[in-house]
Amino acid sequence: MAAPQAVDYDTLIPNNVGLSKDKRVLKALEKWHPGYISWWNDLIPKQFQESLVYLRTAVSVDPKGWARFDYVKMPEYRWGVLLAPEVEGRTVPCGEFAGEPAWQEVPGEHRATLRRLLVIQGDTEPASVEQQRHLGMTAPSLYDMRNLFQVNVEEGRHLWAMVYLLQKYFGRDGREEADDLLRRQSGSDEAPRMLGAFNESTPDWLSFFMFTYFTDRDGKMQLESLAQSGFDPLSRTCRFMLTEEAHHMFVGETGVGRVVQRTCEAMREAGIDDPYDIDRIRALGVIDLPTIQKKLNLHYSLSLDLFGAEVSTNAANAFNAGIKGRYQEVRLEDDHKLHGDTYPVVQIEDGKVVLKDMPALSAINMRLRDDYVKDASGGIKRWNAAIAKTGIEFSLALPHQGFHRQIGVFSDSHMTPDGDFISADEWSARAGDWLPSTADRDYIESLMVPEFTPGKYASWIAPPRVGIDNQPGDFEYVQLHMA
Ligand SMILES: [Fe+2]
Numbered sequence: 307m308a309a310p311q312a313v314d315y316d317t318l319i320p321n322n323v324g325l326s327k328d329k330r331v332l333k334a335l336e337k338w339h340p341g342y343i344s345w346w347n348d349l350i351p352k353q354f355q356e357s358l359v360y361l362r363t364a365v366s367v368d369p370k371g372w373a374r375f376d377y378v379k380m381p382e383y384r385w386g387v388l389l390a391p392e393v394e395g396r397t398v399p400c401g402e403f404a405g406e407p408a409w410q411e412v413p414g415e416h417r418a419t420l421r422r423l424l425v426i427q428g429d430t431e432p433a434s435v436e437q438q439r440h441l442g443m444t445a446p447s448l449y450d451m452r453n454l455f456q457v458n459v460e461e462g463r464h465l466w467a468m469v470y471l472l473q474k475y476f477g478r479d480g481r482e483e484a485d486d487l488l489r490r491q492s493g494s495d496e497a498p499r500m501l502g503a504f505n506e507s508t509p510d511w512l513s514f515f516m517f518t519y520f521t522d523r524d525g526k527m528q529l530e531s532l533a534q535s536g537f538d539p540l541s542r543t544c545r546f547m548l549t550e551e552a553h554h555m556f557v558g559e560t561g562v563g564r565v566v567q568r569t570c571e572a573m574r575e576a577g578i579d580d581p582y583d584i585d586r587i588r589a590l591g592v593i594d595l596p597t598i599q600k601k602l603n604l605h606y607s608l609s610l611d612l613f614g615a616e617v618s619t620n621a622a623n624a625f626n627a628g629i630k631g632r633y634q635e636v637r638l639e640d641d642h643k644l645h646g647d648t649y650p651v652v653q654i655e656d657g658k659v660v661l662k663d664m665p666a667l668s669a670i671n672m673r674l675r676d677d678y679v680k681d682a683s684g685g686i687k688r689w690n691a692a693i694a695k696t697g698i699e700f701s702l703a704l705p706h707q708g709f710h711r712q713i714g715v716f717s718d719s720h721m722t723p724d725g726d727f728i729s730a731d732e733w734s735a736r737a738g739d740w741l742p743s744t745a746d747r748d749y750i751e752s753l754m755v756p757e758f759t760p761g762k763y764a765s766w767i768a769p770p771r772v773g774i775d776n777q778p779g780d781f782e783y784v785q786l787h788m789a
């Protein structure tokens with residue numbers, strides 16, 4: 307039977323999983339709800355809690371139209387539990403159980419692994435909201451502020467998505483994990499978030515755009531692999547999350563694109579051709595292209611670390627168990643078991659980077675990371691095309707995958723963005739050429755002055771080409787109620 311697409315908005319927790327008939331889970335979620343709301347209220351500055359934000363809310367899971375746009379006070383946003391429709395006759399797509407009917411309950415032997423995956427995914431969702439909590443104050447426009455808050459409320463909903471699965475399928479330990487998801491805090495000493503990139507701060511709007519482009523895209527790849535899970539409720543949950551995630555990456559790609567655009571336009575207007583004429587370019591109140599490249603290097607390298615070690619037994623086990631698949635598993639043409647198959651994995655041998663064929667099962671992380679790199683390259687091409695159009699000679703590039711890495715085969719060495727190994731001393735001397743220096747950060751921070759007039763934009767960013775929900779250029783995306 308196909309699941310209903312409509313979402314029940316009559317209950318405290320909107321959902322399309324029949325919560326009103328599932329008293330045990332409903333009760334558990336209702337008990338968790340106040341903690342969530344107080345987490346949200348403590349986090350988002352008060353003046354924005356009281357402002358009306360033009361947000362989309364999911365009202366169905368129909369791919370043709372699931373969102374409704376309207377002014378909402380964020381604490382009153384309807385966070386819900388939404389699963390993509392059940393696919394009739396769906397089977398486990400990979401691993402030793404490939405071809406068997408997908409599981410509607412958690413298989414006992416994989417309970418611990420699944421719970422851990424849900425907790426790790428769940429932990430990233432509120433973490434990014436915590437990282438971005440100060441950005442509303444310095445929004446370069448109401449349009450951008452609205453996009454920030456849209457991303458934030460949806461990351462909140464993604465937390466709900468994982469908490470629902472924990473509460474529904476993991477009993478008491480699920481409830482404890484759900485509580486811990488609200489207890490940990492990004493950057494906290496006592497209870498930090500689980501993954502490194504989610505404890506870094508997002509100090510400015512260029513970081514936010516880079517984060518949504520690179521780190522949300524890691525999130526997309528993780529969700530893609532969980533969407534291939536043999537555990538069907540997880541697959542359905544992730545499939546709907548991916549439709550929301552697409553907007554986050556849109557915010558990142560167009561955000562960076564608009565910064566690049568504005569810089570090139572300002573250079574043109576001032577008659578500056580040399581992208582490295584930093585002082586003159588900065589005097590125009592825009593972010594020079596080399597500094598944008600440094601930010602890109604930082605966020606890309608942090609995001610690559612999120613894929614874990616290239617060779618991983620955990621990843622092999624999860625694939626073999628049918629808990630996680632490869633990117634677009636069902637479209638791949640092989641036996642989906644990978645016994646005896648190989649995959650090329652980067653290794654360092656005699657001071658050189660080489661590709662070595664390794665058992666494909668243990669190279670699952672490497673493969674997902676390769677798919678990520680391909681996916682992340684698209685935006686770079688589009689940004690470069692926009693730069694070229696203005697006649698400025700400069701192109702942005704992804705640094706070598708071994709640059710600035712903390713995890714995996716490159717973690718013990720130092721490398722330039724071009725992929726040359728260098729000594730620790732040389733690294734210390736030159737890191738500021740490749741990663742944002744204190745002076746770069748200070749300069750960007752000096753630009754972070756709010757622009758809250760409808761239709762107006764800060765000096766360093768171009769307006770978007772089209773409005774959200776096709777609204778006109780001077781649309782008031784946020785009706786501020788400042789204290
Ligand atoms: Fe998310």
Ligand SMILES: [Fe+2]
Nearest residue numbers: 522525551554
């Ligand atoms: Fe996201």
